[in-house]
Structures are given as C-alpha cells and as structure tokens.
Amino acid sequence: MARRDRNARIEPTFGGPLPDDGASGFFVSEEDRVVPGARKGKASTKRRATSGGSGGGRNGGGARGRKAKRRRGFFGLLRGAVYWTMVLGLWVGIAGAGMIAYYGAQMPAATTWAVPDRPPNVRIVSVSGQLVANRGMTGGEAVGLHEMSPYIPQAVMAIEDRRFYSHFGIDPVGLSRAMVSNVVSRRVSQGGSTLTQQLAKNLFLKPDRTYGRKAQEMLMAFWLEHKFTKDQIMEMYLNRVYFGSGAYGVEAASRRYFGKSAKDVTLPEAALLAGLLQAPSRLSPARDPQAAERRTQLVLAAMRDEDMIGDRELATAMSTPATRTAAYWTGSEHYFADRVMAELRDLIGEVRQDIVVETTVDLVLQTFAEASIRRLIDDEGKKHNVSQGALVSIDASGAVRAMVGGYDYATSQFDRASEARRQPGSAFKPFVFMAAMEKGLSPDTVRDDAPIKIGNWAPRNFNDKYHGPVTLKEALAKSHNSVAVQLAREVTPAAIVENAWRMGIESNLEPNLSIALGTSEVTPLELTAAYVPFANGGYRPDIHFVNRITNAKGEVLYQHRTANGPRIARPEIIGMMNAMMSETVSQGTARRAAFGWPAAGKTGTSQNSRDAWFVGYTANLTTGVWFGNDDASATKNMTGGSLPAMAWNEFMAAAHEGVPVANLPGSWTPGSGGNGTGTGVLARIEDILRRDTGPNHTASIDAPTPQGNVGEPARPVGSIMDIIMGN
Template identity: 75%
Template structure:
C-alpha cells in the first residue's frame, strides 16, 4: 500500500462498564452469562457495592423472588393455584396414558410370546368328536348310547329351540354380536369380582369355552388363557356362529357322565334333546356353571334353583314371554336317578365288551343292532323286581338275574340285578355261582348216552363214597325209581350214583359240549352242581334241548353299521353243529317235562309244553330254575351277592315263579309249539338188548373216586328176569 491508512479497530475489553456498547448495537455484560444473585454481606456486615444499574426495559428477576419483601398480587396467586389443580389432573392423565401404553405393549408382548409357542394357525383343526355307539333293539328302539360322550351329535336345527336360547341367556347373551370375546361381559365380570372380592365370574364366551374344550387343558394359567383367546378368534374366523354353537352344545359336559345335549337329555329326562321342554332346557343350561355339583341326579333342588335363574334371565332378555315364564317356574324339579336306570343297560354293557372283538376300535359314530327285545326285557325286569319287593324279606333275598335265549342263540333279554342304578355288576354274565341240582341234566344226559333210559330203575337210598355221604333233600328216599322220577324229584342219591356209573369225566364232557364254558372239576360232587357257572352259560347250555340238539352261537349283536350305513359287521345265523343225538334230546325233554308238570318246578307251568330243572345249593345260598319251550330258553337265579344264606328258598319257589311270569308274558299270542323229539317208552327189543348185557357191561367205567359199593347203585334192571318182565307187562 502506498499510503498508511489509519485503522479504526476497537479491541475488546472486559473491564468497561456493562453499558458499553458494541458498534453493532449489542452489548455483553455479566447479567447475560450468569443468573443474578442476591447481594451478599461481608464479614463486617456492610453491603457490597451494587451492580451496575439495568436499563428500564430489562425485566427484573426480583419480581419472581418469593421473599416476603416482595409478594405477588392476589390474582396471580389464585391463577397459580388453579394451574396446580389442573396440572395434577393433566399429569395423572398423562401418566395414565403412559401406563396404558406400556401395559398394552406388555400385553402384546406376552401374547406374542405365548402365541409364538403355539403351532401355526394353518395347522389348527377341530378334533373329531369322540365316536358315539348307538345301541338299538331288534326292533330299532334305542337301548343306550355308549362311548365317551354318551350320546350322539344332533344338528342345531334338530334340537329343541329352547336349548340354545337358554344357554345363550345364562352363558353368553351377546353371542351373535361379539367377535369371540365379549368386552362388555368381561368388564362386568371384572367389576363383579372386585366388588365381591372373589373370583365368581369368568366372562368367557361360548366360543372361548369351546376353544378350551377342544384344544386345551383346564389349567388356570396365563398361557392357557391367552391360547384360549387366540383360538377363539380362529374359531370365529373359521366357522359361522351357528356352527360354533352346535359344536359347543354337542360337546360340553352336563354332569353325570353326559357330554352333549342329547346324552344329557337321555340321562336326566329319558328322551331326546329334540323333545326337551322349556323348563328342561333351563335345567340343562343351568348345569354348565357346575355340572357335577348341580346335577339333578345329585341335588335336584340345587338344579331347580339354578334353572329358575336361567328362566329369569331368558325373560329379562325377552327370549320368552311372561306366560311361558310362569308355567316353567311352576314345573317341579327333575329327580333323575343317581345312575342310568333300567335293566337294558346290563345288556348294553355286555355289547360294549364284545364290540372290540367284532369291529376293533370305533373311530366313527356307529349303530349297533342287537338281539334284545325291549318288550321281553321289560317283562324280565318286572318279574325280578316284583318278586324281590314282595318276597325279599320273607326269603332274605336281595338280588336276582334272568337270561332268555332263542333257539338260534340270540339273547332276547338279560337282567343282571335288581337295579342297575344302584349296582352295575352284571350277575347274569359275570357272577359265578354253584348251580346245584340245575346241573343234573348233564349227569342224566351222560347216562342216556351210555345206555340208560328214562325208565331205567335206580335204587334211591343213602350212599357213601369214602367219607362223603350225599343226602337227599329233607333226607327222604323213595327206593326204586326211574330216571325220570329221579330227575323230576331232583334226588341227589340217584344223580351221584349215575355219575359214578358213567364217570365224572363223561359228565364234564357232556356239559362242555352243551355250552358250559367254566372250569369243571371231574369228581363225583359234580353231580350235585358244585362247580361254579354263570347264569348266562347255564341257560345257553339248555338251548340244545329246546332246538333239537344243535349248539347255538350265543350272540348279542346282529349287525354294526356306520352312521352313513356302511356295514362293519354282520352276524351270520346258522343252525349250528349237532352236539347230541335226537333220541337223547327227545328223552331228556320227556324227563324234564315231568319236572314242570309233576316235579319240583310245578309253579313254572303256564300252559305251554315246557321242560326244565330247578336247583338249590347248600344252605339255600342260590336258587335256580332253567326251563325252556320250543320258543325260548330262560334261566333265573336268586340269591345274595355276599353269599348269605336265604331263608329256605328253593328253585321251585321264586325262580320258578319269576320264570312263569316272564314266559307267560313272552308267549302271549305266540302259536303253541311242541318240544323237539319225544319218548313214549321202549320197545321190547330195547329191553331184550339190555337184558342180554351182563352187569359188567351195564356198568360203564370212568374216572371214579372209589369202586361202586355193593347195593349202592341200583342195577339197570332189578335182579331176576321175571321182575323186569312184570314191570313191562304192568303186573
């Protein structure tokens, strides 16, 4: 530069007064960097030098000083108070929103966590309802429903309209308007629980309950509840409301072993859910709160009180009118039995035992067509119950059983005890008892097969084998008697002598061949029925006498089909193999017919050609009568489960009387038919053939415990030809 130019530069200084200005019009002072503080006193008590005066336009911080020396105006204090109250509200609202937000985030996180542990929703499927087994009679009438549910599934349009209305009224009044969960109902339940300080209401919808029943265990955990919600949403998306309600009503538990409305209706009212009335529907709906506790089989009064609450809820929601409410409220409480009642359930239980052998495991609803005739079943149950009610105390007897089988082996009726509701033990097919003299026909049959005849004479007298000395009833003996008379009078001496003659092994073989299945001991006491059998097998073993000597195929099931009509099993009826000669069957029928007409079973006679055998065990613990016509073979037993002795009851008393009542009713209107075979006496050539045989040839050896004592067994003919000829000629 050619000339020196004078500089106007101003150097910054910080020791100037605070009002020194910069050329730009700004200034820098102490008050612009730090908060002004109050004047401080020195140690001598004098005030320090005051700071430089501020311009009038600058606000003074002293106006905010809360020192008494400078108080705010009254209006400002009131405004500050108002701002404090609303400030608290604003703060509460703010923090409430924050907490709700974080709570929502937490809930979403928990749901996401437990939802991630579940299988993908695309794999979810509604599990099949456990199969129902519908058991029907020979005429198609319902006998029982069996299976885990105890009843078939029926459509929503099939069941009584009162049922869904009652269930929705008490369980889920907004079922058709919510989306799987009911916020209103849930909120009401929460408030109610808080007020009552107990968990009394759950707020679950029908959809949630169905989800729990279909997929989940009844655990009270957060995880289970969240899974229930997710699955409820899925159900609502996948199915219509009607479908959800139908699935629910067909699967929910109603107490007393009944799942679904059909099973419950059958259990409590003895009719289909199609025919349920309004008060009955209210009772069913009321059970859902506590099925076991409120079951009318356990507490009918509690069930009725709950049903009235349901009815009141239905009226409040205008689901029923005032008149309907009044009529339903005045309906008496249902008094259901503590268990299924009716002797047909013994039959149903037997069918269920055999079903796996016929079709394997049931994987779908099936219909089992059985052989039982419910009319005959009713007759059978009535005869057993009536006699125990009328004569039970007199004879000290509490139980009875009856089995009736036709000539093909089809079981037409079976009563397993006095009352199924109090005891489900089937005495007809499970209880093994000594048959007593009812076993003697097999002894006499073995004798006929070994050369004896109905008019063969045997000396009815006291006998003794080793230390065993069997005695006749009341120690009465009749001397020389025919086999027919010996069987008709049920003479123990004659039966034991015959068993000794033919051998116990021959008796056992004949019994097994005729249908006895139990283990039999081949000793002489077998003649008096000391080996135990069931009423079912003893009755079955008499069927060949009624059908001409053919072994029947004892069966309870005729056919099994699926609900769609597919045949899964079908019994093929057949005559059965011949197991006894026709002439032997004819002779046995002639002999046992004398038991009914003139012997120990005279009370059984009812006008038809009939035959049979009574039986009474030691100390009258068991009393039997097994008899037959050409139409039916029926066995009856009376006794006590604990083996307690009865009061002189015999097979010719209650058993014969029950047999008479049942068979009279069963044969009403049926054309009379004769028993197969027959025997009117032997021709002379038969006698002559018998006379040509030596005594040694007449005595068939077998597995006997001891040689025949002299005179213990009457010979086939009395000593001396003249004596037998006198008998033949009638002299």
C-alpha cells in the same frame, strides 16, 4: 562312562549280556526268543531251562504273571461286555429308527393330521329298532384344564405318567422299566406308554398290538408334543378318555359317578377317576366297589410319593372314601347295553365313527323280565331274605332276547346274569343224566334212591327223604341227590364235565363226584345257553347280542351270520332228556312254572339255599332265572321251585301270549330206548317189587371211591332187577 547319543539307534540283543541301563531301550529276552525246531527236543528244553533259571520259579514271577493275567482277563471281559453292549444298543437304535421311518413313510403327511372333534356316539337299538341306549360322549361336555379340579390331572399323572411334564412324548425311563418288568415276568405286564402316546392311540390308531402300530403311535406322540402344549395335551386326554360305565371324558365320568361337575371333584374322587384308567369296565365303582376302592388307595399313595399331597391330606382321603351317586341311568336294558359295548371291540375293533348297533334284545320281553324280578323281590324279598335276581332268555338260534342283571341298574351296574359265578345246584343234573343216556341208560332205567356214603362224604336228599327204587325219569323230576351221585360214579365225573362243556358251559369244572350236585360255579348266561340244545333239537347255538352294525352312512360294518350250529347230541338223546325234564314241570319240583305250553326244565338250590335256580324252555325260548344275595348269604327256605319258577312262569306266559303252541323236539316212549336195565316191562316189575323194598331201603357202595376219583367206577348195588341183569 561315555555319553550315549540320543539319536543313536539301539539294536535289540539276542543272548548277550544285558546292558547296564535296563531302561535305555527295548530288548528281546530268551523268553521271547523263537527257537526253530522247538517242538523237537533240545531247543524247547533249553527254553524251559532258561525261563526256569530266571529266578521266578513256580512261586515267584509265574504266580504274579498269572494274577496279572486274571486281572487283565476280568477287565478285558468287562471292557468287552461294555463294548458289545454299546454296539448292540447302537444297532437296536438304528433298527428302531429304521422301523419308525418305515412305518412313518406309510402314514399320511403330518400336515394332514388333525385332532377329531369328539369321540363317536354308539346308538344301541332293539331288534325292532327302538332306542336302548346312547353310549359315547353322553352326560358331559369338554372342561378346560384350568376349570376342573386340580386333583384330577395330578392323580392321573401320579398313577399313569409321573414324568409327563419332562418327557418329549416318549418316556425312555418308563419304557425301559416296562421292558425289564416284561422280560422278568415273561409276559406283557406293563406298557410303558405315556399319556401322549395313549392320546395318540385313542385319537388316530387302531388297538392292534403290532410293532407297526407302536411305531405310528410314537410318531403321533412326537407330533402332538410339537403341535400342542403339555396343558393342551392333558386337557384333550382328560376330555376324551374312557372312564367306564359308558362315560367318555372327565365331566361325563364325574356326573356319572358323583352327580357333580369335574370342577367340584374332591381328592378321593379324583383318585377314584384316575384309578379307572387302567381297566375302566372292570374297576368301575358301579360294578365292583371293592376293586375301585383298592385302586383309589393305590393312586393316593402314588400322589403322596410324588409330593402332590401331604400326609394329612392322604390320611383324610383314606378315611373318607368317595361316595357314589345312586341314580344316573335306570332300566334293566342298560345291563344289555353294557354287554353290547363290551362286545364291540371284538366285532369291529376301535369305534372311530358314529355307529348304530342293531341288537337282539326285544324291549317288550325285557320289560316283562324286569317286572317279574322286581315284583317278586319287592313282595317276597324280606320273607325269603333275598335281594337280587337275574334272568336270561335266549331263542333257538342263540339270540339273547332279554337279560336282567340285577334288581336295579341305577344302584348296581354289576351284571349278575353274565358275570356272577354261582353254584347251580341240581340245575346241573341234566348234564349228569344226559351222560347216562349216552352210556346206554334210559328214562325208565331204575336206580335205588337210598342213603349212600362214599368215603367220608354222605350226600343227602332234600329233607332226608328217600324213595327206594325209582326210574331215572322220576329221579330227575323229583331231584333225588342219591341217584344223581350214583350215576356220576357210573359214568365218571370226567364224562359229565365233557358233556357240560360240549353243551355250552364255559367255566372251569371240577371233575369230582360232587359235580353231580352242581358244586362248580357257572354264570346264569352260560347255564341257560347250555340248555338251548335241548330246545332246538341238539344243536349248539352261537350265543350273540348283536345282529348288525352300521355307520352314519348306512354302510354295514358287521353282520351276524345266522346258521345252525354243530349237532352236539343225537335226536334220541334229546327226546329222552325232554321227556324227563317235562316231568319236572308237570309233576316235579317246578310245578309252579307250568303255564300251558309244552315245557321242560330243572330247578336247582345250592347249599344253605344261597342260590335258587330254574332253567326251563319251550320250543320258542330258553330262559334261566337266579335269585340270591351278592354276599352269598343264605336265604330263608328258598328253593328253585319257589321264586325262580314263579318268575319264569310270569315271564314265559307273557312272552308266549299269542304265539302258536309248538311241541318240544324229539320223542320217547317207555320201553323204547336205552341199553340199561329197568326198561319197559322190567320197569313195571320193579314197581311191584317196591312194596317189598320200601322207601327206607339202604343202598351201599362197596369199595368206596374218595370224592374226586375219576377212574373206573364201581357198580352200585341197586334194586333186585339191577342185580339180576348184572348192573
């Protein structure tokens, strides 16, 4: 065989015999041949015949080809996915860098950046300019990292930034994890910010949740990491961060919660402090000890995961939780100050300079309020098995003049006035009766106070006493449950819920028939606020705690605009409600509240006397009082007409001393209003007929509707006159 020249050109062959040495060059087979006119017949047929005769058939080379194509398809998709992921990541990086550069260009030159000397002070003063509280860097000085307990920075790193000493200000791992978590949960559940970023935000930036602020935060974090050591950054952070209850910095927090320096903090105490950083106000042990303890155990577990502590230390810390010192601040005005601090962010954003907050609180009234709550618990607490009380007083414009959130602020900073949700009992009934007035009934409309049963539910009157046909005025004054439930069925629970929300209730309310007896929980603050329209003529007030905020230069940062709120009730409706609720004070369940001024209101007692209320008002002030126990345990025979009415009397009598007497707004006389029956002369006829029906007469409701039905109400069979007039 002749030797083939390596330099000889090998031409492709078409249709001829294959060369002996198949590996000697490239060739084009029939399968690769382009046949002109293949779409029109023979050529395509020939091509199929040729390829079919190649020996592979359907089960031969064709199957292997398809498998190879599938393999090439899978890996091709994988390569494509990797490629486009890299491309996308590159563009995201470019976009991120561009965004950071854009917002960075709007910032001052880095050479002008400087860490502020200290956090600002918040001076809170009363309506007359008296000091209520100083909040800010109070009660603590800066402590060096080498001076404080080593458990503190360890606990903070374990729960807030585990890679603090290894990242460069931004933690890509933590940021990626937070992004994935947020995408999976479809909400912002994690932030991914490092301690350096948090320090940058607290030192320099506003709390706005914008991309621009986040970009500036990253640049500031890079600058801090460049200018300061890790220990310096940690020290600045711990000396400035907010730990709740007005404590800024670890030294202030240590003295606030434990009565000791940060130098002496133990492991469980350090874990408690670190746990506060997620939500300082909500997790404060002074406000919610159980939530603080749960968070503390989470921090201890994180420290063990990071090998900062051993199993023995973990077990010891878990079994010996941190103990909180009893007294730091005293005086009920600090409940008010806490509420003001919670309002500041919404009013002016992040506080970055010394400010003076001029509030609505009257310290004279605050003293009266605190004295009435404390005296009654001291004198009557054991007798009635009651340990806590709350009082809120609001003027006609919505300004909160006094607020007591508990028996003793020094031992418990939980604000029962604005945060505790409890069942109002019969104190909710005015919204039921007001809905009835708006449906056309009036105070002298008659309903039959008798035992009723709705499905399996049989609401009962207090002490199981019933009074037969009564006017709505008397039913509200004497707090007859039977009549309230009948009215709820007539007007529908949905109408009652709408009415309560319109008047100022903000909590969720269940639209069922039991709402007539106050089974949906509310706070003393919102319930009191919802009574203010009765006192001011039907206008919904703007409830507020702050009048004005100024800085150290006297520049006004915020000014409350005093204006009448929207009218939410007609004058004639307010007149009828005031006529009915005045009866409560003069000869109803709140007789102990009377003090010489025209006043109205409603008592309330929840099931088993767990909560006792009286919310009442004059043309000057609307005041709500609550007594009960934090664990919702039952009291001993306490009603809204006992301690709450007595506390209300003491406070209001002192508050109105020397104030000119004023009548309640609106007016109503018997027989002058309402489209319901039982008004005027008819009511007097009903009085005569009571002798025939008697107090033991039983009312029934045909086709009872199960509790919770908010459809068309069935009409109850009531008194004779109701039947005659078609009610």
